[in-house]
Amino acid sequence: MQFQTIKTHVVRTVTESIAGAGAGNKRAAEQSCLSLLEACDSLTKFTQLHARILKLGLRNNPLVLTKFAAVSSELDAVDYASSFVFCPDADSRLYDAFLFNTLIRGYAQTSSSKEKAFLVYSAMLRYGVLPNKFTYPFVLKACAGLGSLSLGKTVHGSAVKFGFDDDVHVRNTMIHMYCCCGGGIGDARTMFDEMPKWDSVSWSAMIGGYVRLRLSADAVEVFRKMQIARVRPDEITMVSVLSACTDLGALELGKWVESYVEKEGIQRSVELCNALIDMFAKCGDVDKALKLFRKMSEKTIVSWTSVIGGLAMHGRGSEAVSLFEEMIGNGITPDNVAFIGLLSACSHSGLVDKGKGYFSSMTKEYDIVPKIEHYGCMVDMLCRAGLVKEAMEFVQKMPIEPNSIILRTLVSACRAHGELKLGESISRSLISNEPMHESNYVLLSNIYAKMSHWEKKTKIRETMDKKGMKKIPGSTMIELDNEIYEFVAGDKSHEQYKEIYEMVEEMGREIKRAGYVPSTSEVLLDIDEEDKEDALNRHSEKLAIAFALLNTPPGTHIRIVKNLRVCSDCHSATKFISKIYRREIVVRDRNRFHHFKDGLCSCKDFW
DNA sequence: GTAGGGTTAG
Numbered sequence: 001m002q003f004q005t006i007k008t009h010v011v012r013t014v015t016e017s018i019a020g021a022g023a024g025n026k027r028a029a030e031q032s033c034l035s036l037l038e039a040c041d042s043l044t045k046f047t048q049l050h051a052r053i054l055k056l057g058l059r060n061n062p063l064v065l066t067k068f069a070a071v072s073s074e075l076d077a078v079d080y081a082s083s084f085v086f087c088p089d090a091d092s093r094l095y096d097a098f099l100f101n102t103l104i105r106g107y108a109q110t111s112s113s114k115e116k117a118f119l120v121y122s123a124m125l126r127y128g129v130l131p132n133k134f135t136y137p138f139v140l141k142a143c144a145g146l147g148s149l150s151l152g153k154t155v156h157g158s159a160v161k162f163g164f165d166d167d168v169h170v171r172n173t174m175i176h177m178y179c180c181c182g183g184g185i186g187d188a189r190t191m192f193d194e195m196p197k198w199d200s201v202s203w204s205a206m207i208g209g210y211v212r213l214r215l216s217a218d219a220v221e222v223f224r225k226m227q228i229a230r231v232r233p234d235e236i237t238m239v240s241v242l243s244a245c246t247d248l249g250a251l252e253l254g255k256w257v258e259s260y261v262e263k264e265g266i267q268r269s270v271e272l273c274n275a276l277i278d279m280f281a282k283c284g285d286v287d288k289a290l291k292l293f294r295k296m297s298e299k300t301i302v303s304w305t306s307v308i309g310g311l312a313m314h315g316r317g318s319e320a321v322s323l324f325e326e327m328i329g330n331g332i333t334p335d336n337v338a339f340i341g342l343l344s345a346c347s348h349s350g351l352v353d354k355g356k357g358y359f360s361s362m363t364k365e366y367d368i369v370p371k372i373e374h375y376g377c378m379v380d381m382l383c384r385a386g387l388v389k390e391a392m393e394f395v396q397k398m399p400i401e402p403n404s405i406i407l408r409t410l411v412s413a414c415r416a417h418g419e420l421k422l423g424e425s426i427s428r429s430l431i432s433n434e435p436m437h438e439s440n441y442v443l444l445s446n447i448y449a450k451m452s453h454w455e456k457k458t459k460i461r462e463t464m465d466k467k468g469m470k471k472i473p474g475s476t477m478i479e480l481d482n483e484i485y486e487f488v489a490g491d492k493s494h495e496q497y498k499e500i501y502e503m504v505e506e507m508g509r510e511i512k513r514a515g516y517v518p519s520t521s522e523v524l525l526d527i528d529e530e531d532k533e534d535a536l537n538r539h540s541e542k543l544a545i546a547f548a549l550l551n552t553p554p555g556t557h558i559r560i561v562k563n564l565r566v567c568s569d570c571h572s573a574t575k576f577i578s579k580i581y582r583r584e585i586v587v588r589d590r591n592r593f594h595h596f597k598d599g600l601c602s603c604k605d606f607w
Numbered sequence: 608g609t610a611g612g613g614t615t616a617g
């Protein structure tokens with residue numbers, strides 16, 4: 001029946017019932033009201049009608065309310081429904097598990113009111129309504145979203161009490177919940193290990209959990225166990241495995257995943273293709289990512305954003321910009337993430353004017369309020385271009401407080417462009433705000449090095465020691481014959497270490513002859529110049545490159561992944577190495593890619 | 608009548 005027809009029918013029936021007809025008529029009226037409410041397609045329509053129905057003295061029906069909330073899944077609708085469901089004159093005899101589940105699901109799906117899912121869950125228990133097997137996945141999802149381990153444990157206990165912890169859906173959601181709560185990964189693993197049997201969802205939940213915490217090597221290990229257990233992975237499992245490859249920079253493993261998907265006939269969902277694009281781009285083969293992107297028949301904003309961000313990381317800013325324009329031409333409205341990719345493309349390629357234009361179009365044309373990350377991109381862009389003063393002014397005019405990432409960007413730029421006094425003062429305030437953040441000290445120390453204030457520099461080292469601060473160890477990974485090797489500075493754990501150090505020595509001699517000068521002022525330790533050079537030579541990047549030179553045939557490209565930003569000394573040394581040893585060297589650092597070839601780097605020394 | 612795991616930035 002059409003909405004209007006029902007409406008006419010209801011008004012007539014209701015009028016008759018009000019005119020004093022019997023109880024049968026009233027029930028018929030109520031029935032019609034339900035149909036009418038169910039036919040509503042907006043919250044406004046729904047609330048207006050509902051108010052009218054209540055005014056006519058008809059019974060409030062919580063079920064209809066919750067059904068509407070479930071269909072619309074808007075927070076307002078869920079709030080509206082629960083306010084009437086729990087109003088004092090509501091007929092609580094109509095409450096059942098389905099009704100509560102619907103409300104809990106409604107709240108669990110919202111981004112801002114997940115805690116209300118618990119209020120409804122507690123109300124459910126208070127009214128003496130028993131939860132059923134559908135209740136826990138909803139409640140646990142809300143726990144996962146809130147990330148509260150203690151809450152999660154309480155709900156876990158409750159599920160055990162009512163005997164639903166044996167249900168495979170409940171257990172899998174429980175693993176997912178523990179993975180999402182800070183400090184819960186151990187509980188997740190214990191539960192996972194103790195499960196009597198696993199399906200692909202259990203494995204995916206565990207793998208995804210490790211990936212979320214960036215414990216990617218663990219994720220890969222669990223995936224290998226999954227294969228030994230002979231559980232067939234599906235496209236969702238493979239998305240997580242690909243994320244792990246992306247994080248590790250493991251191109252070979254990523255390629256293997258692609259062929260595995262092909263061989264096993266796993267469905268290439270849009271999400272899987274997006275994950276493949278991201279993996280290829282971030283593992284160094286952005287052309288392959290582009291090719292895959294072009295072949296996709298259905299693209300989402302994530303596909304576009306992944307490939308735009310990928311090009312940005314490789315310093316191919318103008319291509320990223322044209323893809324952004326193409327995306328708009330295809331009728332896709334950019335979101336705030338797409339703008340981050342675009343702005344970082346402009347930043348990494350020195351497209352300052354373009355970047356400024358896009359930044360203002362965000363608000364003017366697309367009605368997106370810039371977030372701190374967008375401001376961060378702008379500051380980064382100005383700093384890379386050497387416009388330190390303009391960057392300072394920009395920060396002062398920003399409507400939000402700059403975060404420490406932005407301030408650190410400013411300090412680096414101050415150091416690079418000789419604004420040492422300014423850099424020192426920003427750096428000092430950073431240290432007083434975040435006294436345990438190592439990089440704040442490193443920045444200040446580098447500024448003092450540039451000012452030749454050696455005593456002050458030494459003092460910083462002492463302060464750090466006194467505070468017992470741990471340095472985040474820089475590490476470099478390299479993939480060789482399906483194995484991933486990791487190096488830290490001064491690493492001697494590798495069986496080839498003697499040859500590696502000899503190779504590093506040799507590399508040093510060769511590149512010095514070609515004009516390389518070690519930048520010893522980067523070294524934080526208070527040691528003499530010769531030892532500083534030695535310290536630079538032990539950097540993990542250089543060890544990994546030496547390892548690659550030793551173990552790969554001449555001419556092979558070398559791909560390495562560094563967990564932090566590449567240091568300026570290694571950057572300069574790698575340029576020389578690429579020329580002398582005739583190798584293309586692709587370095588992925590924390591922020592972007594550097595393609596070294598013939599003594600030059602694709603970042604054009606913007607970094 | 609209601610259920611579980613996934614992709615983009617910084």
